[in-house]
Amino acid sequence: MFYREAGDFKKTYVEDSQTFPLKLDRYGFYLLMAVAFGVIPFFINDYWANAILIPFLVWSIAALGLNILGGYCGQISLGSGGFMAVGAYTAYKLMTSFPDLNMFVIVLLSGGVTAMVGLIFGLPSLRIKGFYLAVATLAAQFFLVWMFNKFGWFYNYSASGQITAPAREVFGFEVTGATASAAAKYLFCLVLVVGLAWLARNLTRGRIGRSWMAVRDMDIAAEIIGVNPFKTKLLAFAVSSFFIGVSGSLFFSVYLGAIEVGEAFGIQKSFLLLFMIIIGGLGTIFGSFIGAAFLVLMPVLLKNIMVNQLSFPIDIAAHMEFVLIGLFIMVTLILEPRGIAQLWRFAKAKLRLWPFPH
Amino acid sequence: MLDQFLYGIEAAMNGLMTGIMYSLVALGFVLIFKASGVFNYAQGVMALFGAMTLVSIQKGQIPFYHLINATFGTDIKYFGWEVPALLAILLTVCVMILFAWLVERLLLKFLINQDPVILFMATIGLAYFMEGFGDLMWGSDLKVIDMAMPALGIPGLPQGGSLFIENATSGLGTDRFFGFFIDKLDITAAIIATMLVVVLTVFSQYSKTGRALRAVADDHQAAMSVGISLRTIWVIVWSIAGVVALVAGIMWGAKSGVQFSLSLITLKALPVLMLGGFTSIPGAIIGGMIIGVGEKVFEFIVSSSWFGDAMGFTMNATENWFAYVLALIFLVFRPQGLFGEKIIERV
Numbered sequence: 001m002f003y004r005e006a007g008d009f010k011k012t013y014v015e016d017s018q019t020f021p022l023k024l025d026r027y028g029f030y031l032l033m034a035v036a037f038g039v040i041p042f043f044i045n046d047y048w049a050n051a052i053l054i055p056f057l058v059w060s061i062a063a064l065g066l067n068i069l070g071g072y073c074g075q076i077s078l079g080s081g082g083f084m085a086v087g088a089y090t091a092y093k094l095m096t097s098f099p100d101l102n103m104f105v106i107v108l109l110s111g112g113v114t115a116m117v118g119l120i121f122g123l124p125s126l127r128i129k130g131f132y133l134a135v136a137t138l139a140a141q142f143f144l145v146w147m148f149n150k151f152g153w154f155y156n157y158s159a160s161g162q163i164t165a166p167a168r169e170v171f172g173f174e175v176t177g178a179t180a181s182a183a184a185k186y187l188f189c190l191v192l193v194v195g196l197a198w199l200a201r202n203l204t205r206g207r208i209g210r211s212w213m214a215v216r217d218m219d220i221a222a223e224i225i226g227v228n229p230f231k232t233k234l235l236a237f238a239v240s241s242f243f244i245g246v247s248g249s250l251f252f253s254v255y256l257g258a259i260e261v262g263e264a265f266g267i268q269k270s271f272l273l274l275f276m277i278i279i280g281g282l283g284t285i286f287g288s289f290i291g292a293a294f295l296v297l298m299p300v301l302l303k304n305i306m307v308n309q310l311s312f313p314i315d316i317a318a319h320m321e322f323v324l325i326g327l328f329i330m331v332t333l334i335l336e337p338r339g340i341a342q343l344w345r346f347a348k349a350k351l352r353l354w355p356f357p358h
Numbered sequence: 359m360l361d362q363f364l365y366g367i368e369a370a371m372n373g374l375m376t377g378i379m380y381s382l383v384a385l386g387f388v389l390i391f392k393a394s395g396v397f398n399y400a401q402g403v404m405a406l407f408g409a410m411t412l413v414s415i416q417k418g419q420i421p422f423y424h425l426i427n428a429t430f431g432t433d434i435k436y437f438g439w440e441v442p443a444l445l446a447i448l449l450t451v452c453v454m455i456l457f458a459w460l461v462e463r464l465l466l467k468f469l470i471n472q473d474p475v476i477l478f479m480a481t482i483g484l485a486y487f488m489e490g491f492g493d494l495m496w497g498s499d500l501k502v503i504d505m506a507m508p509a510l511g512i513p514g515l516p517q518g519g520s521l522f523i524e525n526a527t528s529g530l531g532t533d534r535f536f537g538f539f540i541d542k543l544d545i546t547a548a549i550i551a552t553m554l555v556v557v558l559t560v561f562s563q564y565s566k567t568g569r570a571l572r573a574v575a576d577d578h579q580a581a582m583s584v585g586i587s588l589r590t591i592w593v594i595v596w597s598i599a600g601v602v603a604l605v606a607g608i609m610w611g612a613k614s615g616v617q618f619s620l621s622l623i624t625l626k627a628l629p630v631l632m633l634g635g636f637t638s639i640p641g642a643i644i645g646g647m648i649i650g651v652g653e654k655v656f657e658f659i660v661s662s663s664w665f666g667d668a669m670g671f672t673m674n675a676t677e678n679w680f681a682y683v684l685a686l687i688f689l690v691f692r693p694q695g696l697f698g699e700k701i702i703e704r705v
Contacts, residue, residue: 076475128689129701131397131474131636135628136689139682146679221705267625271482278479313428315498322490329483334468337476 003351019201036190041183049182050255056296057189058250063276063288064200065243070274071283072204073236074216075125075133079140080273083241085265086114086144087248089154092163095176095253096156103170107192107249114245115238117144122237126230129219141270148261164258176253185254192250196243201285203239212236213283244273279332281341290340298325362662368538369658370651375544377650378551379613382606383627384634384642385554386599391636392575393595394466397478400485402624404454404600407492409607409616411453413501416446421495443507447604454600455593462593489621501616503608515612516542547609554605555643558598567594575637629681633688635698645696653680 008023010016020026044053062084070076090110094101121140128136148154155163167177174180175188203209211232214222219229252259259265272295280291302324306317336342350357383401390398418437420426427433441449465484469477505515523540562568573581574591582588610620634645657676659665666672694701 124686124690127693128686129693131478132632132689132693132695134475134478135632136682136686138625138628139679139686142679142682146675150673150675218705220703224705274479275482278476316424316428316494319490319493319498322486323494324490326483326485326487326490329486330465330480333472333476333480333483334465337469337472 003348003354033194037187041187044182044186046182049186051300052296053186054189054255056293057186057193058247058255059273059276059292059296060193060289061196061250062244062247062273063280063292064196064285065240065247066273067277067280067283067285067288068200068204068212068243069236069240071277071281071287072209072216073212073233073240074219075122075233075236076131076274077137077240078134078267078270078274079121079137079144080244081265081267081269082141082144083114083118083244084248084251084269085148085261086117086241087111087245088252088259088265089148089163089261090114090245091249091253092156092165093154095166095168099166099168101168103168103175103188103253104192106168107246107253110249111242111246114248115242118237118241118244119234122234122241125233125237138267141267145261145265160260162258162260163252165253168253176257178257180254189250189254192246196246197285197289200243200288204285208235216283275329277339279329279339281339281344284339284341286344287339287341290344294340298328362664364538366655366658368540369654371538371540372544373651373654374647375540375548375650376654377630377646377648378548378643379544379606379609379646380623380626380630380650381643381646382547382551382554382602382609383623384630384646385551385558385639386602386606387627387631388634388636388639388642389558389595389599389602393571394574394592395474395477395578396466396481397474397636398599399478399481399624400488401599401603401627403485403488403492403621404457404603405607405610405623406616406618406620407457407488407607408450408454408600408604409503409611409620410492410496410501412446412450412604412608413503413611413616414496415449416441416443416504419496424497425494443505450604451601454604455597458596458600459593461596462589466592467589485621485624489618493618498618501611503611503616505608505612515608516546518542541613543609543612550605550609551643554602555639558639571595626681629685631695632685633695635695637699638695638697641695641697649681649684652684653677656680 003022003024005022008021010021018026020029040053062080066077066080087110090113091106094106094109098106117140121137124136125133149161155161158164165176167174167179169175170184170188173184173188175184204212211222211227212235214225214227215229215232215236222232223229248265251264256264276291276295277288278291279294280289281287299321302321303317306312306320307314312320332340383405386401386404387398390396390401414421418439418441420434420437423435461484465480466477469480503515518541523538562571570581570586570591571594573584573586574588578588581591606623607616607620610623614620630642630645630649632645633648634641634643653676657674657680660673660676662672689695
């Protein structure tokens with residue numbers, strides 16, 4: 001009844017092509033932003049920040065990145081863990097070498113370095129396609145993780161091989177290190193998420209995004225109509241790696257603070273990220289967020305229910321978690337292979353007709 | 359220098375044997391990929407699950423004992439009998455067939471005609487599920503494989519180095535060279551893998567079911583139109599892959615113990631597949647050999663002292679990634695792998 005275009009007149013082309021053409025959607029989005037920026041920072045505590053909100057924000061960036069590559073450009077990558085490690089280690093080297101640098105600069109530079117690395121590992125995508133490419137990107141995963149473990153320069157020759165984020169500031173507020181406040185960390189991540197989501201949304205609906213989708217749907221046909229597959233695929237790899245690199249640097253510096261590369265950026269992380277975009281919805285911005293939210297929340301929820309409520313022993317709960325996550329993935333794929341974003345789309349279509357469906 | 363060279367050859371031979379062990383896992387992949395186009399990530403977990411089931415049946419362990427104990431406050435673990443190895447193998451094969459049937463019934467049936475990547479994700483989900491399920495069912499402790507079959511006069515899987523080869527080759531080098539050390543278990547595995555390939559090839563060439571399998575691999579729709587039931591074929595293929603996984607699980611389990619890390623051999627089989635081509639059985643074997651030899655020789659070279667003298671640094675633990683990089687470089691020149699079918703693309 002309220003959720004429709006009627007009465008909402010668009011007077012300019014800009015208004016006509018906005019992201020949220022429906023009034024209700026638009027107001028909902030403004031409300032969400034107002035709550036995220038104006039309300040949550042005042043009520044956030046360490047548990048909520050560290051267990052739920054910050055991992056959600058960090059993983060959303062990574063999911064956006066992988067979705068650009070996998071969902072929009074159709075190149076499945078299993079090397080995301082390795083690229084996140086590149087972001088994390090670049091951030092570490094920058095933080096320790098240039099203590100006065102603003103964290104925003106550090107994080108964006110880490111993304112830039114990761115984009116370069118992504119370009120190199122994206123080169124084979126011109127020859128290798130489909131599953132062969134997915135397996136080939138595992139080379140990035142294993143090689144990069146091995147490299148960060150092997151050469152002491154990357155972790156400043158620390159005895160444990162771990163890297164630990166020193167305390168760094170943004171405009172006078174500490175955002176990394178042990179003493180940083182939950183609200184500052186949260187806001188720092190949130191600003192980056194909003195900025196990058198805006199970037200992703202506008203990249204994917206413009207000329208570049210269309211060329212990505214053309215290559216995804218059939219690269220030979222795209223080549224024939226004048227899309228250069230070489231540039232398009234490499235650009236997708238670079239942009240995607242940039243996002244994943246930013247996410248990796250936040251994962252290390254803001255979220256965990258100290259990491260060991262094999263454990264933090266192992267192959268499991270690559271799979272987790274792939275699950276996020278597939279369960280959320282390939283080729284949708286909204287899907288990246290919902291997928292990240294789901295896979296961050298589910299383990300927390302399961303653990304809470306099984307260990308705290310049903311008081312299972314911890315090892316059984318851990319095995320159960322595997323079983324349930326596996327089951328959940330299979331059931332989601334059977335019920336809606338195009339992800340939760342598709343359900344959301346159906347719901348919106350229904351809502352437009354409500355309450356007179358005929 | 360001669361000794362160094364001989365040690366290099368020894369590394370290569372060991373690599374060859376390990377490579378054949380990789381092929382054992384890769385075989386299961388190829389079978390399923392050919393017949394159903396499913397890239398089955400769960401193959402490694404199937405090997406783990408098979409080996410776990412085998413050992414636990416042998417020991418007469420009660421399924422889900424851990425869960426039962428936690429729920430009812432009891433303290434049970436064993437039925438109190440031991441099952442002979444041969445019977446346990448038969449029972450485990452039955453379990454794997456049941457598993458194949460369930461996978462078809464509950465999972466694949468609903469995913470016909472989906473994008474390959476969706477099917478791939480579904481098998482990753484399956485892998486997660488089985489990993490947790492196997493641990494819940496049989497416990498996550500380290501298990502030891504014992505294949506002694508007194509009735510057949512088999513004392514169990516051979517262990518240790520082959521003295522025969524060691525003695526035969528000890529005279530080759532200087533006094534400090536003691537001959538090639540090659541694990542007897544690896545040799546056994548190589549022989550079994552070869553036998554498996556021969557049996558599978560004969561089966562798919564000469565039996566009626568085998569021909570149906572090849573027809574399905576060629577073209578799903580054409581196979582269905584001549585009256586081959588796709589779903590039955592899938593159950594058969596998954597069962598065969600389950601049995602191959604069981605063999606791989608026994609061999610790898612005997613080598614490194616039956617435990618969680620066994621499921622990671624999937625990651626070793628993937629580059630083998632890429633190199634050999636996803637659709638070729640001989641490709642899986644030859645790819646395995648190339649990868650096995652390549653990674654051992656590379657590791658031998660880059661960790662040796664003369665490499666360190668020449669380059670100023672040495673590397674180790676390169677086995678983690680070398681196979682992938684090798685396969686990657688190889689694929690750039692031949693995108694369908696060694697024996698894969700030529701990829702023809704049309705608009």
